[in-house]
Amino acid sequence: MEEMEEELKCPVCGSFYREPIILPCSHNLCQACARNILVQTPESESPQSRRASGSGVSDYDYLDLDKMSLYSEADSGYGSYGGFASAPTTPCQKSPNGVRVFPPAMPPPATHLSPALAPVPRNSCITCPQCHRSLILDDRGLRGFPKNRVLEGVIDRYQQSKAAALKCQLCEKAPKEATVMCEQCDVFYCDPCRLRCHPPRGPLAKHRLVPPAQGRVSRRLSPRKVSTCTDHELENHSMYCVQCKMPVCYQCLEEGKHSSHEVKALGAMWKLHKSQLSQALNGLSDRAKEAKEFLVQLRNMVQQIQENSVEFEACLVAQCDALIDALNRRKAQLLARVNKEHEHKLKVVRDQISHCTVKLRQTTGLMEYCLEVIKENDPSGFLQISDALIRRVHLTEDQWGKGTLTPRMTTDFDLSLDNSPLLQSIHQLDFVQMKVQPRNCDALHFQNTKASSPVPATPILQLEECCTHNNSATLSWKQPPLSTVPAEGYILELDDGNGGQFREVYVGKETMCTVDGLHFNSTYNARIKAFNKTGVSQYSKTLVLQTSEDTDSEEQTLPFPVPSERLPLRRMSPFSSTLNLQPSFPGRSYFDFRSSPHQLSLHSSLQSLNAPGELSSSDLSS
Incomplete structure (x- = not known):
């Protein structure tokens, strides 16, 4: 029932329909809202001028007017009467449910009459706020539109099921809560509207005013009014015109425009259309059931996507962590090689330092000894050892000259890390579109x-x-x-x-x-x-x-x-995958x-x- 509420609200005022009328485009409007969106048209487009020009088109034929709609969804809020002398443009507003609302062409009447029954300006035009089709009214004005009594009954039952407070039917803006109902007028009034439109004097003094709840019960128990013909207000509908797809009275068949049309019994067509609507509802019900199941599937997909996303992210993190671990292990191996090379270089240099230190100590000792020998004044003693000392000095000098003063190891590390293949593989690491049918x-x-x-x-x-x-x-x-x-x-x-x-x-x-x-x-x-x-x-x-x-x-x-009998004998582990x-x-x-x-x-x-x-x-x- 709650989903149906939008179907019961007027597209202009956004409230429940009050005395709804049916436009030729099959959309509904409140009578008061319909009067508020009336717009005066040029004199040349009045119904009288159309009939005088010999046009055979009905006053309510809006097909030709579709091409010159006063207002459209794409305009800026201002319109002109296309194709004819321009009419004063009027800014439009937005109703509570988002459709365009036109300001009233005239101030609402302050009499006790219903706004829909007040005189309508000549040459008035009404535009449907939903489909934006325009229609020029004839002399009957808004009375030429049939009342949607079925919609009224549905709204009454809906409000009763919701126990909603009854609203005044004559408030111009936001309807106030009704305080009384007139059983004769069948209208709910708030206190200000009752004092203004239903004063307790004259013929209205004899009307019976009851509380809204009692009025709702009496309205439900009272026999529903039979809809009357829009062309002949005193006649009830008795037949159905197949060509015009509307109920008509017997006078319409005798002297009206339906005299040459095919007609059928009203009750038979009522049952036929009820059957057609029921069949259409069966198909729509199946689609609605499929839509509900589809929504359940989509909601399950949302949950499944979230779960799969968490699982996939965990798998991706695990794979990347495995690659990082492999890189760290390789890093440790390479660092071990660098440390080994480092230790080797240090050992070689330290060995050379030790060797040179010992050699230098020996050389220094030999030099000091030779200097002391030179200081001796004993020629015969000096000559006895001089040849040996000279040979030792030359031998020591030769030992220093055979690459001894050249470092055995360089300070540079002759290693260069070749990381280009790895960087290329990392840059090429990407997802691959798997050709596997999804499970869900x-x-x-x-x-x-x-x-x-x-x-x-x-x-x-x-x-x-x-x-x-x-x-x-x-x-x-x-x-x-x-x-x-x-x-x-x-x-x-x-x-x-x-x-x-x-x-x-x-x-x-x-x-x-x-x-x-x-x-x-x-x-x-x-x-x-x-x-x-x-x-x-x-x-x-x-x-x-x-x-x-x-x-x-x-x-x-x-x-x-290979045939099994020709394979080499080898014991395989049951857990081996290679x-x-x-x-x-x-x-x-x-x-x-x-x-x-x-x-x-x-x-x-x-x-x-x-x-x-x-x-x-x-x-x-x-």
Whole structure:
């Protein structure tokens, strides 16, 4: 019931309808609000001038006026009567529910008559505040519009169910709470409106005024008034015009414009339209039920997205932490190497210092001894030892001249950290669009997701067609059977198996490639990916190739998978995820098939910092 409340409120005043009337566009307005939005039109567009000009269009035919609507949603609040002599433009306001509200063309009457029954200015025009269609009124004015008594009854029942306070039906602005109801006028009044519009004198003195609650009960118990014809106010509706889609009286059929139209019984059409409305409501009810279920699904998706986001963030943090740990471990290893080099340099320099110190002490002692010998005045004694001293001095001098005064170690560290592969891998570290159907989305959403990122599926290596022969390897692959996105080509990459970088050895449309020129008795890692105009797929699982030993004996190729009776005997752990087989005899090679996540290249880069030996481009050819 609460959702229905907006259907029961006037688009102009924003309150419940009071004496609603039906416009030709099927929208409703309060009688007082309809009078407030009347606008005078040029004299040339009056109904009389239209009839005088021979126009056969009805006074309430608004189809031609759609093209010259006075006000539209896109204007600035001012309008003119398009196509004719301009009328005074009038600024418009906003009603409580957001539609345009036009100020009254004339001040409201201060008589005891209802505003809707007061005289209407000649050549008046009314514009629907909802669809903005304009309509020129005829001599009947607002009385020419039928009253929506069904809407009145719905509002009464709704207010009774809500036990809402009854409002005055004659207040010009915000309606005040009603204090009395006139049973004869069937109108609720507040005290100011009762004194102004229903004074207790004259014929009105005989009217019975009751409290609003009692008036509501009496209105509900009293027989509902039968709607009368808008053209013949004393006649009740008795038939239904099929062409005009409106109830008519018998006088309309005899002398009115409906005389030549097809008519049907009012009761039969009432039941038929009720049945049609019920059928339409059944379809709308199904859509509303689907909408409720869809809203529940969307709310569940919000919760699931939040949970998945937390889970994904935790996984991302764990992966990044693992990379950081690997980098820290490599950092510790490199620092250990630097410390080892540091200790080695210090040891060499300290040993040289010790050696030079001892040598210098010996040299200094020899020099002092020779100086003392020179001071002696005994020629024969001096000559006995002079030759030996001269030889010792020359020998000592020669010892200082053979690189002894050159440092055995430099102060610089002849090490340079090669971090460019790691930085490149870090910069290339990104998310990959997975081609996996979401668990909590329907098939349509999955199709839309695939259409939004049509990258090729990951190729599958055909192990039964892969083999090695001597120092060459042949690899074969294919697209997944259920893949719907075609691949324009494939990229085969190979590394040296020692943690080196992968290098492209083949780019093309073929699904088989033979790589020659590999080293004998070596291990290589191979992987494949597909590409198209949108991007590249994920890498396939890594295939570890081991070439055969260099031998002159007759060689033959052994395909994969290898028969179990010809495999070398080896005990495998039940928890092992890698099968690594060595050749059982010269000339035969086997494969190692393992899972390779995307972080493998980054881990390889971490392990290859300062790692000697890389697979040169001259060693690979496609």
